[in-house]
Amino acid sequence: MAALTALLAFVLVVGSTELALSLSERARLADLRAESVDLANALASYLSRISPIGDPGALRTGLNGWSRRHLTNTTAIAYLRHGSDLEAVAASDSQVQRGPDSLDYRAGTARTTLWHFRRGPPAAWEVAAPLGPPEHPYGVLDVEVSAGRLELWSQVERRRGYAFAIGSALLLSLGVALLTSRWVGRPLGTLTLAMAGAHGGAEAGPTAPEVGPPEFQGLAQGYNALRHALARRERESAARAGLLALAERARGLDRLAQAEEIAQAFAHEIGTPLNTMSGHLQLLREDLRRAGDHHGEERATLMLGQIDRVAKIVRGGVRGGGTWPAPLAVPTDLDRLVADLLRFLEPSLAAVEVTVSLETGQSTLPLTVRTDPDFVEQILLNLVKNAIEALAPGGRIALLVEQQTEQAVVEVSDDGPGLSEKARSHLFQPFVTSKGSSGTGLGLAVSRRLARALGGELVYLPSLRGTRWRLTLPTRPTP
Numbered sequence: 001m002a003a004l005t006a007l008l009a010f011v012l013v014v015g016s017t018e019l020a021l022s023l024s025e026r027a028r029l030a031d032l033r034a035e036s037v038d039l040a041n042a043l044a045s046y047l048s049r050i051s052p053i054g055d056p057g058a059l060r061t062g063l064n065g066w067s068r069r070h071l072t073n074t075t076a077i078a079y080l081r082h083g084s085d086l087e088a089v090a091a092s093d094s095q096v097q098r099g100p101d102s103l104d105y106r107a108g109t110a111r112t113t114l115w116h117f118r119r120g121p122p123a124a125w126e127v128a129a130p131l132g133p134p135e136h137p138y139g140v141l142d143v144e145v146s147a148g149r150l151e152l153w154s155q156v157e158r159r160r161g162y163a164f165a166i167g168s169a170l171l172l173s174l175g176v177a178l179l180t181s182r183w184v185g186r187p188l189g190t191l192t193l194a195m196a197g198a199h200g201g202a203e204a205g206p207t208a209p210e211v212g213p214p215e216f217q218g219l220a221q222g223y224n225a226l227r228h229a230l231a232r233r234e235r236e237s238a239a240r241a242g243l244l245a246l247a248e249r250a251r252g253l254d255r256l257a258q259a260e261e262i263a264q265a266f267a268h269e270i271g272t273p274l275n276t277m278s279g280h281l282q283l284l285r286e287d288l289r290r291a292g293d294h295h296g297e298e299r300a301t302l303m304l305g306q307i308d309r310v311a312k313i314v315r316g317g318v319r320g321g322g323t324w325p326a327p328l329a330v331p332t333d334l335d336r337l338v339a340d341l342l343r344f345l346e347p348s349l350a351a352v353e354v355t356v357s358l359e360t361g362q363s364t365l366p367l368t369v370r371t372d373p374d375f376v377e378q379i380l381l382n383l384v385k386n387a388i389e390a391l392a393p394g395g396r397i398a399l400l401v402e403q404q405t406e407q408a409v410v411e412v413s414d415d416g417p418g419l420s421e422k423a424r425s426h427l428f429q430p431f432v433t434s435k436g437s438s439g440t441g442l443g444l445a446v447s448r449r450l451a452r453a454l455g456g457e458l459v460y461l462p463s464l465r466g467t468r469w470r471l472t473l474p475t476r477p478t479p
Contacts (some may be wrong), residue, residue, distance in 0.1 A: 005176040010169035012342035017161030025154050029117065032147060033125050037115055038126035040143040040285075043076060044113075047141060048131055052136035054080050059090040066092060073146035078131060079104060080139040089139075100142070103128045108140045120413075123147040187212030191220055194227075201234060219245070278307045302344045327453050334367045334401050334408055334473075335360045341380055342399070353393035356384075359400045367401055369408050369475050375450045376473070379458065380410065382443040383469050387414040390467065406475055407456070413468040419460070427460055 043066060051058035059078045066076070079086035085099040086108065107114040107128035115127040116355045125145045130137035194208035205227055207222040285300035342349075342356055349356055360367070380399075387397045391414055400411040419427075428448050444458075451458040454473055461468040 003173065005173050007169070009172040010165055013165035013168050014162060017165055018158075021154060021157050021161060024157075025150065028150055028153075029125075029147065032145060032150065033101075033115060033117070035129050036125040036143065036145040037113060038147065039074070040115075040129045040141060041074075041113055043143060044129035044131055044141045047078065048133075052132070052133060056080065056089040063090045063092045070170045073148065074143065076141060076143045078139060078141050079108075081108060081137075086092050086140060086161060092286065098142075100140070110265045111135075111137055123151055183213055184216075187216035187220070191216070191223060194220075194223065196462075201231075207232075249357050274307055274310060278304060281307065302340065305340075306344065310391050327375050327450075329370045329372060331368055332371050332373045332376065334369060334410065336366065337373055337377060338380065338399055338401055341377055341384070345381075345384060348385075349397075352388055352391065352395075354388055354391050354395045354397060356397040356399065359398070360402070367403050367408055369473055371454050371473050375454055376410075376471075378472055379447045380412065382447045383412040383471075386443060387412065387416065387467065390414065390416040392416075403475070408475060410471045410473070411468065412463075412471075413463065413466060415466040418463070418465065422458060424460070 016449055032360045046066070047062045049063045063076060063078060074092075076092040077088050077098065078090040078098060080089050081101050086104055088097075088099070091097075103114055103116060103126060103160050108130060111134060113127060113129040115125060118124050120128055124147055127143045127145070129141045130139075131141050132138040190209045190211060194206050198205045207227070208223045210217045210220040210224075232407070271384055281304050285297055285304065288294075288296040288300060339359060340359060345356075384397060384399075387395075391397070395414060395416055397412070400409070400413075402409055428444050448458040451471055451473075456471065456473040458469065458471050461470055
């Protein structure tokens with residue numbers, strides 16, 4: 001802005017100086033012209049008196065005497081008419097040699113004084129005045145008055161004016177820069193800092209100082225009012241978001257409370273049938289053992305184990321108000337636990353024509369950890385059950401049991417259609433299911449809850465095909 005102001009100041013000062021010099025030069029030229037015309041008329045009248053008939057000797061005598069009384073920057077030549085031509089017969093200086101021009105011929109023909117300005121170099125006013133009687137002039141007097149001093153004065157004044165213009169422009173630009181930095185730069189700088197500090201939110205943003213001219217103070221006041229309004233809106237939005245979150249949490253807690261109440265009622269009602277079934281299965285296992293049916297005895301043992309696990313869950317639900325019992329860490333062979341689970345699920349796998357494979361890692365020793373086998377079995381049962389329900393006939397399920405650094409890992413994967421983007425966005429959220437009316441939306445939520453109770457974690461692993469889950473368990477029990 002200061003540079004632009006300096007440029008404008010320079011243009012204005014130079015332009016005004018040039019205009020003033022041009023007008024002054026024109027006025028001085030007009031004055032010099034009037035003086036030149038008066039000089040030429042006076043000299044022509046003098047020569048006409050001393051040489052009324054155009055005597056060359058008298059003309060030379062008159063011009064010689066005149067030249068000694070005038071400055072050297074003025075010259076004069078007398079021309080006598082010879083027919084239609086003009087011939088120089090006398091001059092104020094012997095070194096002046098110039099022939100008649102069109103101005104001289106026109107002045108002699110018009111019998112009046114004529115003049116024009118010659119730009120030169122050298123610049124001069126040329127005046128042609130008739131000699132002799134006004135009715136019948138016998139010649140023409142040509143007078144040239146030099147304008148060299150006027151040109152020199154004009155050049156000096158221009159240099160002086162340009163120097164003044166540059167100095168004025170510099171001073172003006174300096175003044176504008178100082179005033180701009182104080183009246184414009186400072187208010188804008190403080191407003192910019194205030195706006196930059198509000199990027200993290202209107203509530204945390206600083207107040208803009210109301211400094212500078214009234215226009216900038218009004219701008220700062222408007223910004224502060226806008227910041228206060230935005231901060232109020234932010235507080236209102238945060239309050240509404242908090243209320244919505246509390247309402248959603250209350251609805252979730254209400255659903256959980258209803259579910260726990262229903263689960264407790266179910267646990268109370270099915271406890272007696274479970275005990276009866278367990279007694280009959282024990283009798284059936286004894287009958288199979290006496291009959292020598294070892295395969296049937298093994299299946300009965302598996303069923304008794306599952307009934308005992310369910311009964312334990314039911315007893316914990318009744319005693320704990322619908323909550324899961326605390327985990328009981330005992331030495332557990334993960335390889336055998338997974339193998340027993342797959343044998344228990346053989347009828348379900350065969351019914352849907354799904355094959356399953358188990359990989360136990362590179363170690364030949366069984367992978368034993370101190371954990372709650374019932375919790376681990378419930379987690380893996382939910383994962384394998386979900387895989388069975390998602391697969392079409394001919395699908396495959398793979399389980400991997402291995403030990404990593406300070407933790408045991410059990411992975412369950414399948415080659416089914418996988419999870420949709422919507423399902424992935426609601427993983428582990430209670431009562432959210434992609435199975436429609438056939439699902440409760442509690443399997444994954446309960447499984448992760450049990451995994452964390454054991455000190456481990458259950459995570460979903462993205463894969464190119466199918467679904468993949470990883471259960472991690474600490475090799476040392478969590479206190």
